[in-house]
Amino acid sequence: MIYVVKDIRYILTVLFVFIVLIAISERGTAQDAEEGVTHITGLVVDEATGEPLQGVNVYLSFTTQGDATDEDGRYSFRTPLTGNFELVFSMIGFEMQKRSISIREDSGTLQFNAEMTEDPVELGEVEVRADNSEWLRNFAQFKEEFLGTTSNASDAEIENRWMIDFDRNDDGELVASAEEPVRILNHALGYELTADLDDFSWNLFEGTGQYRVTVRFEEMETESGRQARRWRRARENAFEGSLRHFLLSLYEGELSQNQFELVRMNTQRETRIYSVGRNRLISTLRSHGLDQSLAVQGVKGFVLREPVDVLIGREEYLNDTRERARLVPLRQDQVFFVMPDGTLADLSSVGIELYWATRRMADMVPFDYKP
Numbered sequence: 122m123i124y125v126v127k128d129i130r131y132i133l134t135v136l137f138v139f140i141v142l143i144a145i146s147e148r149g150t151a152q153d154a155e156e157g158v159t160h161i162t163g164l165v166v167d168e169a170t171g172e173p174l175q176g177v178n179v180y181l182s183f184t185t186q187g188d189a190t191d192e193d194g195r196y197s198f199r200t201p202l203t204g205n206f207e208l209v210f211s212m213i214g215f216e217m218q219k220r221s222i223s224i225r226e227d228s229g230t231l232q233f234n235a236e237m238t239e240d241p242v243e244l245g246e247v248e249v250r251a252d253n254s255e256w257l258r259n260f261a262q263f264k265e266e267f268l269g270t271t272s273n274a275s276d277a278e279i280e281n282r283w284m285i286d287f288d289r290n291d292d293g294e295l296v297a298s299a300e301e302p303v304r305i306l307n308h309a310l311g312y313e314l315t316a317d318l319d320d321f322s323w324n325l326f327e328g329t330g331q332y333r334v335t336v337r338f339e340e341m342e343t344e345s346g347r348q349a350r351r352w353r354r355a356r357e358n359a360f361e362g363s364l365r366h367f368l369l370s371l372y373e374g375e376l377s378q379n380q381f382e383l384v385r386m387n388t389q390r391e392t393r394i395y396s397v398g399r400n401r402l403i404s405t406l407r408s409h410g411l412d413q414s415l416a417v418q419g420v421k422g423f424v425l426r427e428p429v430d431v432l433i434g435r436e437e438y439l440n441d442t443r444e445r446a447r448l449v450p451l452r453q454d455q456v457f458f459v460m461p462d463g464t465l466a467d468l469s470s471v472g473i474e475l476y477w478a479t480r481r482m483a484d485m486v487p488f489d490y491k492p
Contacts, residue, residue, distance in 0.1 A: 157201060157203065157226040157227075158199050158200070158201050159199065159200055159201075159202075159203075159224050159225075159228040159229065159230070159231060160197070160198075160199050160229070160230040160231070161181075161197070161198055161199070161200060161208070161224075161230075161231050161232075161233065162195070162196065162197040162198075162230065162231075162232055162233075163179070163195070163196060163232050163233040163234045163235065164193075164194050164195055164234045164235075165177045165179070165190050165194045165195075165196065165210060165234070165235045165236075165237060166194055166234075166235075166236055166237070167215075167236070167237060167239070168236040168237060168238045168239075169238075169239060172194075173190070173192070173193050173194025173195070174190060174194050174212065174215070174237060175190055175191060175192045175193075175194065176189055176190060176212060177189065177190040177194075177196070177210055177211065177212040177215075177235075177237065178209070178210075178211045178212065178302075178315065178337060179196045179198075179208065179209070179210055179211075179235075180208075180209055180211075180337040181200065181202065181206045181207070181208060181209075181488075182206065182207040182208075182209050182219075182335040182336060182337070183335075183336050183338070183485075183487055183488045184200075184202065184206070184337070184338060184487045184488045184489045185337070185338045185339060185340065185487050185489055186198060186200040186202060186489060187337055200224070200489075201489075202224060202462065202488070202489055203224050203225055203226055203228075203418065203419075203461065203462065204223070204224060204418065204460040204461065204462045204464060205221065205222070205223050205224075205415070205460065205464075205466060206221075206222055206223075206224065207219045207220070207221060207222075207335060208220045208221075208222045208233055209317065209335045209337070210235045210237060211302060211315075211317050211335075212237065213300075213301045213302075214239060214240065214241060215237040215238060215239055215240055216237065216238045216239075216240040217317050217319075217335075218235050218237060219335060220233060220235075223412065223414065223415075223418070225417075225418055256287060259287035259295060259297075260282060260285065260287070262295060262323070262325060263285065263287065263295065263297050263321070263323075264279065264282075266323050266330065266332075266481070267297075267321070267332065267481060267482055268305070268481050268482050268483040269479070269480065269481030269482065269483045269484055270479075270481075271480075271481075271483060271484055272309065273307065273309040273310060273355070273359065273483040273484050274481065274483035274484070276307070276308045276309035276483075277305055277306065277307045277308065277309060277482075277483040278305070278306050278308070279303060279304070279305055280304040280305070280306060281301065281303065281304050282303075284299050284300055284301050284303075285297055285298070285299045285303065285318075286298050286299065286300075290322060292324070293324070293326075294322045294323055294324045294325075294330060295321075295322070295323045295324075295325055295330075296321065296322050297318065297321040297322075297332075298318065298321070299318050302315045302316060302317050302318075303315075303316040303317075303318055304316075305482065305483075306341070307483055308341075309355055309483065310352060310355050310356055310359060310483075310486065311340060311341045311343070311348075311349075311352035311355070311356070312338050312339065312340060312341060312486075312487070313338075313339045313340075313341055314336050314337070314338055314339075314482065315336065315337045315339070316334050316335070316336045316482070317334065317335045317336075318332070318334055319332075319333040319334060319335065320332060320333045321333075321334075334482075336482070336485075338486075338487035356486050356490060356492075357492050359484050359485070359486050360486050360490060360492050361492070362380075362433040362434060362444065362476075363477070363480065363484075363486075364446070364473060364477045364480070365463045365464065365488070366379065366463070367379075367381055367431060367433075367446070367477075368459050368463040368464065368465065369462075369463035371394065371423065371459060372421055372459045372460075372461065372463060380433065380434050380435050381431055381432070381433060382431070382432040382436070382443075383429055383430070383431060383432075384429070384430045384431075384432060385427070385429070385430065386427070386428045386429065386430050386447065387430065388430075392427075392429055394423050394424065394425060394429060394448075395423065395424045395426075396421060396422065396423055396424075397421070397422030397423060397424060397456060399416070401422070402416055402420075402421075402422045403416055405422055405454060405456050406420070406422075406458070408454065409452070409456075409458070409467050409470065411458070411466060411467060415458070415460075415466055418460070418461070419460070419461040420458050420459065420460055420461075420466050421458065421459050422456050422457070422458050422459075423456065423457055423458075423459065424455050424456055425448055425449070425450035425455050425456075425457065425471065426450075426455055427450070428447055428448065428449045428450070429447070429448050430445050430446070430447050430475075431445070431446045431447070431448065432444075432445055433445070433446060433476065444475075444476040445475050445476060446473070446474070446475050446476040446477040446478075447473070447474040447475045447477075448471055448472070448473065448474075449471065449472035449473075449474060450470075450471060450472075451469060451470055451471055451472050452469070452470050456470065457470040457471040458470065462488060463488075464488060
């Protein structure tokens with residue numbers, strides 16, 4: 122009988138602890154929902170074998186939000202971000218996968234599974250590139266266009282540069298590719314970037330080109346309080362006057378407060394960017410091939426009736442040395458969309474020129490950065 126009593130007490134204790142844990146879990150879930158935190162989780166397996174894959178990097182592109190799969194192939198992370206993102210699945214030896222996802226304040230838990238296809242990495246010429254003058258010349262040009270030429274770029278390094286291959290396409294443009302993510306240490310801003318290079322082509326004679334990349338940001342560990350303060354100031358400087366700073370200001374109707382001035386192209390004559398009414402917003406989202414639910418998520422539409430220059434910074438008396446950026450409408454309806462987080466919902470709707478076009482990877486802060 123004594124043992125039975127002990128067993129009953131043990132069972133009651135376990136039940137009590139279990140009930141408490143459930144209560145805590147439910148309270149945590151409710152708290153996440155109240156605070157607008159979304160739980161993103163899923164399973165990643167090898168498409169050929171069905172076996173779980175460990176070490177797959179799963180992240181929201183251009184943010185610090187993500188996780189790596191465990192030995193069971195599972196990943197899990199929470200994010201306060203809302204809007205449209207690319208969820209990236211990346212692992213050396215497998216084809217990268219990207220999935221367009223939408224996160225709302227009431228999303229709760231989102232589950233995304235992936236089956237990854239093997240793509241073996243071909244090694245061989247890495248060890249001889251240090252003595253290859255043509256490769257070194259191509260790399261110098263690539264680094265200048267990819268990282269930029271600012272002081273931040275001079276303080277950034279590509280750790281695994283020998284993994285980058287270069288070629289020329291039919292138009293004579295420099296083409297870059299990599300069998301594994303490009304690892305960048307940005308000592309100026311205190312970020313480590315893991316960049317999956319989808320496409321890079323650049324016309325070195327005309328100074329024009331394009332590249333598509335997905336990036337995960339991770340904060341570097343500070344060695345001192347002084348370094349932490351330096352990184353904080355550098356990140357603020359990188360954000361202020363950036364395209365995202367402008368889009369956030371446009372969305373909130375705070376252009377002048379944040380020292381942005383709209384003028385006609387190549388002039389000092391003031392102009393405006395007009396917002397789109399709700400009725401036209403829905404129809405235009407549809408014509409752009411975008412999900413109409415973006416309207417519920419707070420997307421705003423704006424009309425560019427002509428190319429508009431943006432003067433950045435405080436106007437100086439007599440000698441106006443403000444930076445000048447330019448927005449160019451690319452669609453016939455002249456509409457572009459801005460999400461509440463200051464990102465473009467449709468990248469093909471507006472072109473970026475002048476100052477913003479010169480900002481490269483070394484001058485970027487993640488989308489979840491808050492000044």
